[in-house]
Amino acid sequence: MHLDARRRILTDPWFLTGAALLGLLVCLAVFGPVLMPWDPHDTSFTPLDPPSARHWLGINDGGMDIFAELLSGLRNTLIFGVTAATAGLVLGAVTGLFAAWKGGWTDQVLMRLADIVLAVPSVMILILLAAFLRPPPWVLALTLAALTWPTTARGIRAQALTLKHRLHIQAARHMGGSARYIIFRHLMPELFPLYLINFAAKLRMAVFMEASLAFLGLFDPSQKSLGLMISFALKYYYMDIWINWLIPPVLLLSFLIMGTTFVTISLERVFDPRLKTAL
Amino acid sequence: MRITINKLTVQYTEEDHSLLALDRVDLTLAPGRITALVGESGSGKTTLGKAIMGLLPDNATVQGEILLDQDNLLDFDEARMNPVRWGTVAMVFQNGAANLNPVHRLKHQVAEPLIQRGTPKKEALALAETRLTAMGLAPELANRYPHELSGGQVQRGLLAMGLILDPPVLILDEPTAALDAVTKSFVARVIQDCRAQNRSVLLITHDLDLAGALADEIAVLYLGQVMEYLPGRHLMERPAHPYTLALARAFPTMDAVRDLGGIRGDAFYRMVHAHAAENGAAHVHTHVAAPDAYHEGGHAPPEGCLFKPRCTQAVPACALGQVEMEITPDGDHRVRCIRGGIAKILEFEQVAKSYGPVTALHPTNLTLMAGEVFCLVGETGSGKTTLAMIAAGALSPDQGTRTLQGRDMDGWMKKDPASLASCIGIIYQNPAESVSHRLTVFEIVAEPLRIHNTVTDEAALKDRVCAALSDVRLSTSPEFLKRYPHELNMGAIQRVCLARALVHEPDLLIADEPTSALDPSVQAKVLKMLLNLQIEKGLTLLFVTHNIGLARKVADRIGVMQGGRIIESGPAARIIHHPDHDYTRTLIRSARGVNPSRPAVSSPQ
Numbered sequence: 016m017h018l019d020a021r022r023r024i025l026t027d028p029w030f031l032t033g034a035a036l037l038g039l040l041v042c043l044a045v046f047g048p049v050l051m052p053w054d055p056h057d058t059s060f061t062p063l064d065p066p067s068a069r070h071w072l073g074i075n076d077g078g079m080d081i082f083a084e085l086l087s088g089l090r091n092t093l094i095f096g097v098t099a100a101t102a103g104l105v106l107g108a109v110t111g112l113f114a115a116w117k118g119g120w121t122d123q124v125l126m127r128l129a130d131i132v133l134a135v136p137s138v139m140i141l142i143l144l145a146a147f148l149r150p151p152p153w154v155l156a157l158t159l160a161a162l163t164w165p166t167t168a169r170g171i172r173a174q175a176l177t178l179k180h181r182l183h184i185q186a187a188r189h190m191g192g193s194a195r196y197i198i199f200r201h202l203m204p205e206l207f208p209l210y211l212i213n214f215a216a217k218l219r220m221a222v223f224m225e226a227s228l229a230f231l232g233l234f235d236p237s238q239k240s241l242g243l244m245i246s247f248a249l250k251y252y253y254m255d256i257w258i259n260w261l262i263p264p265v266l267l268l269s270f271l272i273m274g275t276t277f278v279t280i281s282l283e284r285v286f287d288p289r290l291k292t293a294l
Numbered sequence: 295m296r297i298t299i300n301k302l303t304v305q306y307t308e309e310d311h312s313l314l315a316l317d318r319v320d321l322t323l324a325p326g327r328i329t330a331l332v333g334e335s336g337s338g339k340t341t342l343g344k345a346i347m348g349l350l351p352d353n354a355t356v357q358g359e360i361l362l363d364q365d366n367l368l369d370f371d372e373a374r375m376n377p378v379r380w381g382t383v384a385m386v387f388q389n390g391a392a393n394l395n396p397v398h399r400l401k402h403q404v405a406e407p408l409i410q411r412g413t414p415k416k417e418a419l420a421l422a423e424t425r426l427t428a429m430g431l432a433p434e435l436a437n438r439y440p441h442e443l444s445g446g447q448v449q450r451g452l453l454a455m456g457l458i459l460d461p462p463v464l465i466l467d468e469p470t471a472a473l474d475a476v477t478k479s480f481v482a483r484v485i486q487d488c489r490a491q492n493r494s495v496l497l498i499t500h501d502l503d504l505a506g507a508l509a510d511e512i513a514v515l516y517l518g519q520v521m522e523y524l525p526g527r528h529l530m531e532r533p534a535h536p537y538t539l540a541l542a543r544a545f546p547t548m549d550a551v552r553d554l555g556g557i558r559g560d561a562f563y564r565m566v567h568a569h570a571a572e573n574g575a576a577h578v579h580t581h582v583a584a585p586d587a588y589h590e591g592g593h594a595p596p597e598g599c600l601f602k603p604r605c606t607q608a609v610p611a612c613a614l615g616q617v618e619m620e621i622t623p624d625g626d627h628r629v630r631c632i633r634g635g636i637a638k639i640l641e642f643e644q645v646a647k648s649y650g651p652v653t654a655l656h657p658t659n660l661t662l663m664a665g666e667v668f669c670l671v672g673e674t675g676s677g678k679t680t681l682a683m684i685a686a687g688a689l690s691p692d693q694g695t696r697t698l699q700g701r702d703m704d705g706w707m708k709k710d711p712a713s714l715a716s717c718i719g720i721i722y723q724n725p726a727e728s729v730s731h732r733l734t735v736f737e738i739v740a741e742p743l744r745i746h747n748t749v750t751d752e753a754a755l756k757d758r759v760c761a762a763l764s765d766v767r768l769s770t771s772p773e774f775l776k777r778y779p780h781e782l783n784m785g786a787i788q789r790v791c792l793a794r795a796l797v798h799e800p801d802l803l804i805a806d807e808p809t810s811a812l813d814p815s816v817q818a819k820v821l822k823m824l825l826n827l828q829i830e831k832g833l834t835l836l837f838v839t840h841n842i843g844l845a846r847k848v849a850d851r852i853g854v855m856q857g858g859r860i861i862e863s864g865p866a867a868r869i870i871h872h873p874d875h876d877y878t879r880t881l882i883r884s885a886r887g888v889n890p891s892r893p894a895v896s897s898p899q
Contacts, residue, residue: 182727189688191715192745204732 033277047086102160107167115175208286330509606832645694672855719795
């Protein structure tokens, strides 16, 4: 069962491709800026220099090294995505579990709240918030989480409800296990695959959202991010420089989204009971 | 004539210690009554018979009194005792031919007491021959030497010998041991005749069937102490002391439907020792000659109940003080047990449960005694599982009170649900579903201990888990402990579940169709093991099954359920052989596969 799942995951080409992409990008984001000799905020180079041996991707219009900027942007984008995904997952999982466990009135209230939040267009809220309040990125990430938890909450609640009535969980209750014990020892670990799926899905969405907001110019321009780079580079699309300036961030962003998508698809195929065909 | 034994204590002295064979035994033999003395070997039965006859060896110290009407036999010297022996009190010894002189013909030995008392030899021999013929021994057999006779013939001869002087008191020591059924029933008839002839009969036997059928009163002896006095007819059906129950369960009868069960542990005799204690002073204490797991270092409990180490319902208080005889509430029994005999583990009073308009369980009364296996039998939807789950504390009844170990379950559940749950173990119908697929065998069995925080130390936890696993005959190797349920077969998973249910030593085990997911051969194994464990651990078992054929092999008592009611309940043998209710008869018939309305039908599933 779960061992089978592990084996199936580890032999799934979708998962392997996605995980390889993600792994590579995460390594770049973590170690790249450390190994990079140039500071991405250093403006002392000749603006719009083409790629050379010293500056692999050349220099942008502000006199900064594009490669350094790229690595730093990747890191910030990933931090944004992971923050939003983690916060959304925790919020959703806790709400879903709590609603499923308590049932009745609590369940009703929480699920109606989830419906309401789902009806709110999150892109619009974020655009308005970013445009008018200019908050730091982590506030935006948390806001995104606050708008995306209901999908997770619903999925987790549904699964927890069926789990709650499974015999082995009932058996643990008959043994005298407290609510705390059963939730922490049985329900939460049992739902582990769902966390993975939801995390990957939310990461993909958050990364995409960050790029969009930055592209729209709604991000603090002094920050480094893949979206901002695309947005700035587009101003010089008529020059040759777009090859070394525009394409790299677009590619990285695409790989990031592709990687998470592949992993999500693979995880869902193996774990999500709704997609599971007769085994 | 009546024999009254008061506080009879017999000790055999041997070098530096002595054996305590009888410990303050009271017994009355009245004319026209059969009193039976039962108990395991070494419990002191024969010593009692010999004490009455004044035949105890020289190293025996006797205290108390044995009154023959008014006279204390213990005060008699040999000269006064001799006419009493055989004339007033005769004994039929055990071990058949070993009691006869091999160089004399049977007839001569039977006539010997007559001849000694002055009857002319010819007359005596004639009478002996008549008596032997009456015992079913033809004259040519009466003329044989003991070694030419079969065991049954010798026993008949010994009976004739015991009765030759028409003694008013007859003591029979194992008169039916090693006899075939036909001779046995003949001996039983002779004993009944003795009662009709107004003799006082003491029947010493370990044949409970015989004792139960013949005796007016039975005394159950354990290590020299009487544990229970009860009417003979109650022996198999309604024993009040756990020891009597265990004896009855161990004895094969034609009626018993359940498989035999032994009594856990062993005990042979008690030794009174005097040797230096830790503080240097000589210190007298009692030993039980059976150094096993149940008697630590071979020591009998210094005080408290003798049977405690082997008892299945022992509580800490059992180890304290002297346990005195008490009359049971129904007045028929006297038991030596501080819990007043076999305790009630679970009691339901008018317990009912409905789901909306559907009544799953009508008001029901149910009592489970400690150490018994109670089977709920009935078809699907008859309310068996509802009843079992209410007993398990997993469901709450709509009305009625349920009591576990004398404590109200509902109140208990409100106050301390965890400790209530720790008193109950449950085995479910579907073993694979009842364990988490994420947990290893070790984690599954350790779960109750973790929940109740019984064992905090990881090494002790491992010991408990391994002990539980070896109880259910599963491997305790590290590889096996790391296995996941899906790597095991159904039978093994159910045994893991059993280990999990037993690991915190519950008082009550509830098994809801525990073997219905297993194939017959595995089922047989699991059931055998379950019953062995039930005896070893003294579990009270509520066993739910739709299969009356299975219930028959497992149950001490059976309750038949139909439409949310227990329509009939009682000892398994009675329910199976003499069912009162039509539905029970139908169940039994369909289990046999013969249904009169339809030519051939298999048992209902």
